[in-house]
Amino acid sequence: MTQKKKLVMVGNGMAGVRTIEHLLKLAPGAYEITVFGAEPHPNYNRILLSSVLAGGADLKDIVLNDWDWYEENGIRLFAGHAVEKIDTKNRVVISHKGTAVKYDALILATGSNPFMLPLPGADKEGVIAFRDIQDCETMMETSRSYRKAVVIGGGLLGLEAARGLLHLGMDVNVVHIHPYLMERQLDETASRMLQRELEAQGMKFLLQKHSESIYGRKRVKGLRFTDGTDVEADLIVMAVGIRPNVALAQASGIETNRGIVVNDYMETNIDSVYAVGECAEHRGIAYGLVAPLYEQGAVLAKRLAGVETAGYAGSVTSTKLKVSGVDVFSAGAYEGPPGTRSLRYQDEVEGVYKKIVIRGDRLAGAVLFGDTGDGAKLFSLIKSGESIQGREKELLLGFSPSGGAVSPESRLEAMAGDEIVCGCNGVSKDAILDAIHNKGCGTVGAIKACTKASGSCGGCKPQVEGLLKLYGGENAGAPVKEGICGCTSLDRDEIVAEIKRMELRSVREVMHVLGWSQPEGCSKCRPALNYYLGMLWPEEYQDEKESRFTNERYHANIQKDGTYSVVPRIYGGVTNPAELKKIAETAEKFGVPLVKITGGQRIDLLGVKKEDLPKMWEELGMPSGYAYGKALRTVKTCVGNTFCRFGTQDSIAMGIRLEKEFERLNTPAKVKLAVSGCPRNCAEATIKDFGVVAIDGGWELHVGGNGGVHVRATDLLCVVKTEDEVVEWAGAFLQYYRENAQWNERTSVWIERVGLDSVRKALEKPEERKALYGRIRVALSRSADPWEQIIRNPELRKNFETLNAAVPAQG
Amino acid sequence: MGKRKVATTAEIDALGARTVKLGDKEIALFRLTDGEVLALENRCPHKGGKLSEGMVCGGTVHCPLHDWRIDLRTGSALEPDEGCTGVYGVEVDPASGAVYLLEE
Numbered sequence: 001m002t003q004k005k006k007l008v009m010v011g012n013g014m015a016g017v018r019t020i021e022h023l024l025k026l027a028p029g030a031y032e033i034t035v036f037g038a039e040p041h042p043n044y045n046r047i048l049l050s051s052v053l054a055g056g057a058d059l060k061d062i063v064l065n066d067w068d069w070y071e072e073n074g075i076r077l078f079a080g081h082a083v084e085k086i087d088t089k090n091r092v093v094i095s096h097k098g099t100a101v102k103y104d105a106l107i108l109a110t111g112s113n114p115f116m117l118p119l120p121g122a123d124k125e126g127v128i129a130f131r132d133i134q135d136c137e138t139m140m141e142t143s144r145s146y147r148k149a150v151v152i153g154g155g156l157l158g159l160e161a162a163r164g165l166l167h168l169g170m171d172v173n174v175v176h177i178h179p180y181l182m183e184r185q186l187d188e189t190a191s192r193m194l195q196r197e198l199e200a201q202g203m204k205f206l207l208q209k210h211s212e213s214i215y216g217r218k219r220v221k222g223l224r225f226t227d228g229t230d231v232e233a234d235l236i237v238m239a240v241g242i243r244p245n246v247a248l249a250q251a252s253g254i255e256t257n258r259g260i261v262v263n264d265y266m267e268t269n270i271d272s273v274y275a276v277g278e279c280a281e282h283r284g285i286a287y288g289l290v291a292p293l294y295e296q297g298a299v300l301a302k303r304l305a306g307v308e309t310a311g312y313a314g315s316v317t318s319t320k321l322k323v324s325g326v327d328v329f330s331a332g333a334y335e336g337p338p339g340t341r342s343l344r345y346q347d348e349v350e351g352v353y354k355k356i357v358i359r360g361d362r363l364a365g366a367v368l369f370g371d372t373g374d375g376a377k378l379f380s381l382i383k384s385g386e387s388i389q390g391r392e393k394e395l396l397l398g399f400s401p402s403g404g405a406v407s408p409e410s411r412l413e414a415m416a417g418d419e420i421v422c423g424c425n426g427v428s429k430d431a432i433l434d435a436i437h438n439k440g441c442g443t444v445g446a447i448k449a450c451t452k453a454s455g456s457c458g459g460c461k462p463q464v465e466g467l468l469k470l471y472g473g474e475n476a477g478a479p480v481k482e483g484i485c486g487c488t489s490l491d492r493d494e495i496v497a498e499i500k501r502m503e504l505r506s507v508r509e510v511m512h513v514l515g516w517s518q519p520e521g522c523s524k525c526r527p528a529l530n531y532y533l534g535m536l537w538p539e540e541y542q543d544e545k546e547s548r549f550t551n552e553r554y555h556a557n558i559q560k561d562g563t564y565s566v567v568p569r570i571y572g573g574v575t576n577p578a579e580l581k582k583i584a585e586t587a588e589k590f591g592v593p594l595v596k597i598t599g600g601q602r603i604d605l606l607g608v609k610k611e612d613l614p615k616m617w618e619e620l621g622m623p624s625g626y627a628y629g630k631a632l633r634t635v636k637t638c639v640g641n642t643f644c645r646f647g648t649q650d651s652i653a654m655g656i657r658l659e660k661e662f663e664r665l666n667t668p669a670k671v672k673l674a675v676s677g678c679p680r681n682c683a684e685a686t687i688k689d690f691g692v693v694a695i696d697g698g699w700e701l702h703v704g705g706n707g708g709v710h711v712r713a714t715d716l717l718c719v720v721k722t723e724d725e726v727v728e729w730a731g732a733f734l735q736y737y738r739e740n741a742q743w744n745e746r747t748s749v750w751i752e753r754v755g756l757d758s759v760r761k762a763l764e765k766p767e768e769r770k771a772l773y774g775r776i777r778v779a780l781s782r783s784a785d786p787w788e789q790i791i792r793n794p795e796l797r798k799n800f801e802t803l804n805a806a807v808p809a810q811g
Numbered sequence: 812m813g814k815r816k817v818a819t820t821a822e823i824d825a826l827g828a829r830t831v832k833l834g835d836k837e838i839a840l841f842r843l844t845d846g847e848v849l850a851l852e853n854r855c856p857h858k859g860g861k862l863s864e865g866m867v868c869g870g871t872v873h874c875p876l877h878d879w880r881i882d883l884r885t886g887s888a889l890e891p892d893e894g895c896t897g898v899y900g901v902e903v904d905p906a907s908g909a910v911y912l913l914e915e
């Protein structure tokens with residue numbers, strides 16, 4: 001029997017044990033392994049302590065390697081033993097209980113210590129950190145008999161602690177030295193958004209406060225600040241930072257700086273002594289997140305197994321705030337250090353903030369708040385270091401070319417195979433697909449067991465679930481045909497053909513006859529079917545309001561807080577004093593919080609209560625501007641030859657005529673028009689769905705423009721002479737688009753898909769153009785102003801009102 | 812336990828919803844295709860969207876703000892989302908169509 005080498009590890013935490021797991025796979029039986037752990041537990045998922053506090057997991061659920069695992073792998077575990085001494089000469093470690101073990105190779109994986117502010121009184125009972133199971137237990141216990149908690153530190157860890165304490169029913173104040181929270185990840189605006197969200201959850205903040213001392217007798221009673229104020233506290237949690245745990249190494253003559261200094265192979269300056277995890281300092285950096293530590297562990301395991309490996313070269317890290325209801329993601333050089341430029345996007349309505357940091361033509365960092373769905377994609381770009389020139393805005397906005405926000409499914413589909421899904425464990429999409437297709441994984445649990453994806457912070461669980469749903473059907477492996485939504489495998493053209501062939505007349509009938517998997521469909525297919533039916537049977541079809549989006553049912557744009565906005569028609573952007581007065585009076589009467597001139601040359605009354613909508617419409621006496629619908633929106637105009645010295649035609653009149661002609665038209669996606677009086681094009685007609693530019697003696701007709709997410713300039717369709725021709729061509733174009741585009745497909749995307757030539761061909765022949773124009777007239781003739789309808793019809797109007805509850809009866 | 816008449820079935824459109832205030836809570840009453848009426852607290856567990864304004868599909872409602880799906884019977888968000896909103900008992904008198912909200 002050959003003598004096995006003796007491997008000893010000090011520290012039974014996430015990085016160290018991960019290294020051992022790797023080593024066992026690479027070189028089973030090569031070492032006789034002994035592990036010392038100061039905590040009396042087997043290796044557990046420290047990251048999930050936040051979830052344990054917040055009620056998302058149980059202490060028993062977070063064990064990563066249970067007692068049996070050590071036994072099965074022949075590992076001797078001294079749990080509850082802190083190693084006190086390393087004799088590097090004789091290669092022996094000794095624990096505080098006197099246990100001495102010899103080693104041939106030694107791994108130091110002692111993690112970090114929480115940094116405790118050296119305040120007078122910091123040693124009182126009830127002053128703790130947030131680092132281990134014991135801290136967690138203390139918090140849970142304290143919450144049973146005390147109410148007031150103070151967390152010092154408004155960073156990731158502090159906020160997660162505070163969220164947990166709130167969940168435990170405590171009254172929580174977060175003390176932060178900076179003027180705003182998470183100042184390392186967010187800038188002030190985003191941080192304020194975060195603060196608002198957390199305040200809504202019940203957290204309180206004391207910003208720009210310098211702690212001076214902790215008072216109380218034996219137990220803490222409160223915290224005093226340098227400005228003389230104070231806050232009461234039964235519990236103080238310090239979450240102001242961590243320090244690599246180097247004391248043992250230092251005392252044993254191993255080189256330390258901030259951390260234990262290691263080279264690219266995790267070797268310290270002493271032969272056969274390695275360090276891995278938060279305690280290690282590599283190229284000047286001591287990491288505080290698991291992903292880089294796991295990378296280090298993989299290198300060290302190979303080294304110990306004698307497997308050829310490239311050295312560890314450092315990591316770019318990303319992190320998420322694990323507080324339910326608030327999504328914060330940051331990665332790379334998110335602070336925007338000198339030499340970088342950044343792009344920001346801020347949407348206070350949806351509560352979304354995004355920032356990407358660019359160095360040269362590469363992505364160097366990113367911060368996402370509110371919508372973190374693009375995190376993985378951005379992170380993989382940061383790591384790949386590929387050029388993002390020309391794509392900066394797209395990356396910032398993260399929208400698909402179809403205009404709408406990307407659905408999680410299509411985001412997952414579009415994801416490259418080598419893109420990392422699980423940032424903690426470095427698991428790529430391909431690795432997950434491999435588990436699904438080749439290793440028979442049919443549940444998230446199985447995928448986790450097989451690849452470790454979602455096994456650490458759990459932040460990527462939705463994506464793993466999504467991938468499983470997308471790729472894991474019974475016929476996993478076989479290419480899955482794409483339907484218009486998850487309820488069917490039929491695409492738009494197949495559905496429209498079937499509706500025609502079988503003369504299907506209602507949404508229910510379509511779903512029933514065509515074998516929908518969800519009997520009542522979903523929010524994607526129902527509005528689409530409703531549109532196709534209305535387009536195909538303009539004269540008979542009864543529009544189904546229950547299959548329309550909120551905005552189209554309430555004929556107003558819903559806002560974040562459940563209020564709505566009202567945009568009346570202002571044809572061609574032309575108004576008059578009487579109309580303006582009416583709008584002003586209505587706004588005053590209903591206390592409208594914001595009156596705004598829109599980008600579409602009209603006026604928006606925002607923040608209106610649902611029950612006020614019909615009353616306001618009545619008061620205004622103006623038609624709906626359809627600012628909410630898949631319908632004709634605005635027709636922008638410029639001054640034209642009425643006043644402008646360059647104007648060649650009456651663009652205002654032309655615009656108003658077009659708007660009156662096509663208002664209320666239902667279209668696959670919204671449609672915007674504009675008319676400019678000369679090629680200077682002040683109405684921006686060349687980024688509209690249908691744009692008209694006047695020239696001397698005629699009109700240029702432009703199509704397929706878009707000024708939204710993906711700016712697209714129009715294609716010139718043709719030049720015509722008269723106003724009647726403009727109207728006829730516009731009608732024919734819009735009808736051809738109505739009959740052929742997919743629901744939710746703007747003209748710009750549609751034209752790119754079908755090609756300008758096919759559109760030209762369809763409209764070229766006068767008789768076909770006239771036929772199309774005829775059909776759009778039929779559709780229009782059946783439309784009526786929805787505001788007017790609702791005002792007059794109590795059956796429709798009731799839906800805007802709250803019901804009255806009767807006095808309770810005894811039951 | 813008490814019950815309180817809050818509506819008649821005729822006041823709620825099929826696949827539609829109405830709201831009623833009880834104390835400081837707003838409750839949404841949904842009517843399914845088969846006439847069943849279900850009640851939830853009118854607050855999406857995600858960001859408080861008014862579920863009454865969402866699209867009802869079978870036994871779920873899509874929140875109007877970010878399209879989470881909430882089970883009308885349990886108040887829970889369907890996977891992959893997580894969260895739960897309050898559920899209220901409802902009784903409908905088949906003869907009169909009166910809709911009662913049950914209170915604990």
Ligand code: SRM
Pocket residue numbers: 349402403404405557558559565567596597598599600601602603604606627628633634672687688705706707708709710746
């Ligand atoms: C009110 C207005 C902003 C303003 O104050 O100026 C506005 C407000 C909204 N726009 Fe817009 N857009 C407004 C002009 C525009 C313009 C400029 C224009 O029309 O000249 C554009 C770019 C031009 C274009 O569409 O080609 C524009 C491109 C978008 C887009 C991106 C569309 C695209 O295809 O890329 C969206 C998102 C979408 O539709 O999915 C959007 C969506 C929205 C929504 C409806 C977001 C939503 O779904 O809740 C906003 C409603 C806010 C609210 O709560 O009421 N809005 N939006 C403008 C109304 C114009 C009007 O009078 O009707």
Ligand SMILES: Cc1cc2nc3c(=O)[nH]c(=O)nc-3n(C[C@H](O)[C@H](O)[C@H](O)COP(=O)(O)OP(=O)(O)OC[C@H]3O[C@@H](n4cnc5c(N)ncnc54)[C@H](O)[C@@H]3O)c2cc1C
Pocket residue numbers: 010011012013014015016017036037038039046047048049050081082083084109110111112130131132157160245248276277278279287288289290291293319320322424457
């Ligand atoms: C509440 C919380 C939330 C977190 N959230 C995230 C997150 O979302 N994402 C993320 O990537 N990271 C997160 N982290 C950080 C992550 O947990 C750490 O980076 C990781 O656990 C470090 O692993 P490690 O093995 O280096 O150290 P540890 O896991 O701390 O393990 C070190 C172990 O060594 C023991 N030890 C120390 N000295 C001795 C000694 N002399 N003798 C014996 N044993 C000793 C310690 O008791 C400890 O058990 C979080 C941390 C906390 C506390």
Ligand code: SF4
Pocket residue numbers: 347349
């Ligand atoms: S109004 Fe338009 S551009 Fe402005 S935030 Fe809303 S969607 Fe975005």
Ligand code: FES
Pocket residue numbers: 855856857858859860874875876877878879
């Ligand atoms: S508030 Fe309901 S989905 Fe966002």
